[in-house]
Amino acid sequence: MASGVITVGTWRDDDTSMGAVLATLDRLRQSDRRGAVRTSFLTLLAVGGRQIEVDDTFDTVQRLGHLQPTRVVVIRVTGRERHRLDARVGVHLQERGQRCLGIDDVALEVAGPVTDHLDSLIEPLTQPDLPVVMWCRERLPPARSRLIDLADHLVVDSARAGGRDRLAALDRLRARVPVSDFAWLRLLPLRRRLAGTLSRAELRPLLDEVRTASVAGPDLERALLAAWVGTSLPGAVVTELDEGEDTSSWSVSLEGDGWRIRAAQEASCIPVVVERDGREPWTTTATAAPPTSEGLLAQVLVHLRPDPVYGRTLAAAAAGRP
Amino acid sequence: MVVSPERLAGAPHPLLEGLDAGRAAAPAAVVIFGASGDLTSRKLMPALQALMARQQLAPGTSIVGVGRSDLDHEDFRARMRRAVEQAGDVDERAWAELEGGFRYVSGGYDDGTTYKVLDEVVGDLDRERGTAGNRLHYLSTPPGVFADVVRRLGEVGLHRPALGGEFARVVIEKPFGRDLASAEALDAALHEVLDEDQLYRIDHYLGKETVQNVLALRFANSIFEPVWNRRYVDSVQITVAESEGVGHRAGFYEEAGALRDIVQNHLLQVLALTAMEPPVSMSPQGIRDEKVKALGAVDLLDAAEVSAEVVRARYRGGWVGGAEVPGYLDEDGVAPDSRTETYVAMRLRIDNWRWAGVPFYLRTGKRLPKRMTEVALQFSGVPHLPFAPTQAAELGPNALVLRIQPDEGITLRFGAKVPGQSFDVRSVSMDFSYGAAFLEEAPEAYERLLLDALHGDPTLFIRTDEVRQAWRIVQPLLDAWADDPAPPVDYDAGTWGPEEADRLLAADGRRWRRP
Numbered sequence: 001m002a003s004g005v006i007t008v009g010t011w012r013d014d015d016t017s018m019g020a021v022l023a024t025l026d027r028l029r030q031s032d033r034r035g036a037v038r039t040s041f042l043t044l045l046a047v048g049g050r051q052i053e054v055d056d057t058f059d060t061v062q063r064l065g066h067l068q069p070t071r072v073v074v075i076r077v078t079g080r081e082r083h084r085l086d087a088r089v090g091v092h093l094q095e096r097g098q099r100c101l102g103i104d105d106v107a108l109e110v111a112g113p114v115t116d117h118l119d120s121l122i123e124p125l126t127q128p129d130l131p132v133v134m135w136c137r138e139r140l141p142p143a144r145s146r147l148i149d150l151a152d153h154l155v156v157d158s159a160r161a162g163g164r165d166r167l168a169a170l171d172r173l174r175a176r177v178p179v180s181d182f183a184w185l186r187l188l189p190l191r192r193r194l195a196g197t198l199s200r201a202e203l204r205p206l207l208d209e210v211r212t213a214s215v216a217g218p219d220l221e222r223a224l225l226a227a228w229v230g231t232s233l234p235g236a237v238v239t240e241l242d243e244g245e246d247t248s249s250w251s252v253s254l255e256g257d258g259w260r261i262r263a264a265q266e267a268s269c270i271p272v273v274v275e276r277d278g279r280e281p282w283t284t285t286a287t288a289a290p291p292t293s294e295g296l297l298a299q300v301l302v303h304l305r306p307d308p309v310y311g312r313t314l315a316a317a318a319a320g321r322p
Numbered sequence: 323m324v325v326s327p328e329r330l331a332g333a334p335h336p337l338l339e340g341l342d343a344g345r346a347a348a349p350a351a352v353v354i355f356g357a358s359g360d361l362t363s364r365k366l367m368p369a370l371q372a373l374m375a376r377q378q379l380a381p382g383t384s385i386v387g388v389g390r391s392d393l394d395h396e397d398f399r400a401r402m403r404r405a406v407e408q409a410g411d412v413d414e415r416a417w418a419e420l421e422g423g424f425r426y427v428s429g430g431y432d433d434g435t436t437y438k439v440l441d442e443v444v445g446d447l448d449r450e451r452g453t454a455g456n457r458l459h460y461l462s463t464p465p466g467v468f469a470d471v472v473r474r475l476g477e478v479g480l481h482r483p484a485l486g487g488e489f490a491r492v493v494i495e496k497p498f499g500r501d502l503a504s505a506e507a508l509d510a511a512l513h514e515v516l517d518e519d520q521l522y523r524i525d526h527y528l529g530k531e532t533v534q535n536v537l538a539l540r541f542a543n544s545i546f547e548p549v550w551n552r553r554y555v556d557s558v559q560i561t562v563a564e565s566e567g568v569g570h571r572a573g574f575y576e577e578a579g580a581l582r583d584i585v586q587n588h589l590l591q592v593l594a595l596t597a598m599e600p601p602v603s604m605s606p607q608g609i610r611d612e613k614v615k616a617l618g619a620v621d622l623l624d625a626a627e628v629s630a631e632v633v634r635a636r637y638r639g640g641w642v643g644g645a646e647v648p649g650y651l652d653e654d655g656v657a658p659d660s661r662t663e664t665y666v667a668m669r670l671r672i673d674n675w676r677w678a679g680v681p682f683y684l685r686t687g688k689r690l691p692k693r694m695t696e697v698a699l700q701f702s703g704v705p706h707l708p709f710a711p712t713q714a715a716e717l718g719p720n721a722l723v724l725r726i727q728p729d730e731g732i733t734l735r736f737g738a739k740v741p742g743q744s745f746d747v748r749s750v751s752m753d754f755s756y757g758a759a760f761l762e763e764a765p766e767a768y769e770r771l772l773l774d775a776l777h778g779d780p781t782l783f784i785r786t787d788e789v790r791q792a793w794r795i796v797q798p799l800l801d802a803w804a805d806d807p808a809p810p811v812d813y814d815a816g817t818w819g820p821e822e823a824d825r826l827l828a829a830d831g832r833r834w835r836r837p
Binding site: 189191192195199200201204233284285286287308309 | 339380
């Protein structure tokens with residue numbers, strides 16, 4: 001676990017029941033006399049298909065440090081034949097100032113008919129009144145999944161979950177539950193730099209004169225950037241430039257009469273170049289290392305709120321509109 | 323209609339939507355007067371680095387130190403690097419952004435040459451680093467030179483943004499004057515050069531998340547405000563306790579004392595937030611107007627009332643936190659015949675519809691048992707207690723306690739049945755811990771305030787009329803004590819104050835909370 005985290009107890013059992021899991025959670029929590037308070041944070045539900053996803057989920061969550069969710073539940077479907085529930089439970093304390101905060105993690109592997117009723121396993125594990133954040137790492141949840149109805153917020157990475165082809169499905173999910181998309185969050189530093197540059201007094205008027213915009217980068221990022229620019233600057237003609245599949249770089253160029261501004265996300269920095277007729281080109285470069293999974297997850301967990309700009313962008317990208 | 327670039331600057335635009343860009347500052351030269359001082363190293367520089375690490379400062383933001391110490395640019399940069407290292411981990415990416423922007427101007431604050439050189443230095447930064455003509459002057463100097471620095475900034479034009487720039491602002495640290503007259507004189511001098519909207523008077527208490535949370539608690543919830551008045555509140559206690567002594571600040575403290583150091587600013591600011599009416603909006607004007615009204619409603623004490631309503635005291639030697647500590651008069655730098663108070667307790671009344679008849683008990687002191695700040699609302703009892711006296715013997719009054727520091731949170735104290743066959747009722751506490759609910763680390767007060775100043779949001783800074791109202795409340799105490807040759811009463815270090823403070827409440831049938 002992360003630094004400052006003390007494990008009170010762990011338990012695992014194969015072919016067990018949810019009753020045993022819940023009883024174990026209570027028993028382990030009560031066995032500690034240090035008076036941990038339950039945090040009022042959230043329940044994080046991660047849905048994975050492969051064992052490596054389960055392990056990686058716990059690794060990522062542990063690296064969240066002080067942003068540990070109150071309870072982390074990772075569920076993995078292993079088959080559909082015979083009913084089986086394997087469970088692993090951990091109860092921990094995190095020291096924070098003079099207090100101990102209680103943190104639980106639960107890993108469930110399920111098979112059989114119950115895989116059509118995963119919500120019946122998860123519902124008893126949710127914390128009263130706390131939001132449930134559902135993290136689907138590799139694929140979008142099926143539209144019929146009842147887990148979506150249990151979730152207050154859905155976290156996906158559309159770059160790993162089907163890319164541009166699945167944006168329409170993601171947009172339909174967004175109509176049911178607020179969505180945070182790691183792929184969109186990875187564009188944030190570039191958007192911030194471009195917007196910040198155009199906030200400068202001498203450049204701000206250019207925004208009203210944008211005639212064309214071009215975006216480049218991998219397929220999905222390009223689609224999202226094109227949709228963002230297109231919906232933010234409806235007067236601009238937006239072009240997508242296919243410059244190969246370098247998965248760590250993307251760019252936006254805005255052009256008007258006699259000027260061009262280009263911001264590019266490169267491996268670890270974002271250069272912005274401002275060119276205007278009759279003036280020396282001007283470049284600033286900000287460092288911007290690629291965000292980690294835990295960094296992106298932390299960003300989502302801290303502010304669980306719908307992002308209307310993402311909604312607008314996703315809808316446009318899903319419809320194939322820049 | 324042609325809209326000038328200056329008007330458009332800082333205005334929202336389509337690409338900013340959804341970016342929290344309101345918290346990202348425009349590029350600027352941050353000019354720190356008193357740059358070789360303690361505040362710069364301990365607070366300002368770590369805060370600036372943290373802001374850059376979160377990309378809340380624009381690339382190109384530069385830091386210019388001004389001071390009497392004989393340093394060059396490189397010395398200053400190295401000193402700031404050490405300051406950041408001592409404050410915690412250096413964020414190398416943020417440092418790389420800042421590193422090329424350190425400049426230092428050595429000279430006296432009363433020397434015109436200092437300002438001419440400064441003007442050239444920030445002009446060069448505009449060209450070299452794109453600080454865009456924006457200036458934030460931070461006066462971390464003795465208050466005696468505030469007016470002179472600002473006058474000389476005006477002489478070289480640094481009180482205005484350079485061509486194409488958006489702002490020139492001046493941040494000044496408390497104390498804002500030594501009394502009402504000097505505060506008004508200082509304001510007059512500052513206003514000869516600056517408009518009020520360029521002045522950012524800092525009280526770092528207002529930058530604390532939990533102080534701001536008083537507003538959230540009161541005005542974002544429907545369950546507290548209905549009982550937040552004379553009808554339900556019996557009394558209010560506000561405590562700002564420090565366990566430290568004067569340390570190396572004896573020179574300053576001898577001149578200030580607890581009244582000027584804490585009561586006139588921190589305590590009265592917390593009082594204002596606690597007592598104010600709901601603002602129309604959370605705009606700077608909305609909040610500050612209501613604070614001024616609350617302070618304006620405080621019943622001023624006359625000379626005779628001061629001795630009855632106020633206790634001033636100073637600590638003797640004693641034990642704090644397991645260590646034996648000297649008395650105030652034995653501290654280095656304290657005059658043997660000092661009459662400076664290290665403790666103030668007072669009873670104030672707020673003459674308005676909401677608070678008429680509700681005493682506000684305020685106390686602050688050094689060398690108290692622990693460092694803590696809290697606001698406690700003690701509620702009136704129920705009209706009729708249907709229990710036998712023995713059953714409710716352990717039932718205290720309901721209380722709502724806002725813990726501002728440390729262990730920030732809220733405690734609600736109420737009665738509950740003791741488990742068992744009998745029907746005994748006892749007070750229990752329901753505890754909310756800010757840290758347990760929001761695991762996100764709150765920014766340091768100076769981070770918040772520096773960013774606000776760069777961004778042009780004065781909400782958490784003190785407006786001139788707030789300063790005047792606070793001095794108006796404190797002035798009768800200063801006058802009374804100036805005429806009183808008696809020294810402050812004594813209290814033992816490590817206690818919650820003198821008996822006189824206990825008697826102040828006992829006379830009302832109340833007692834201080836034990837925080």
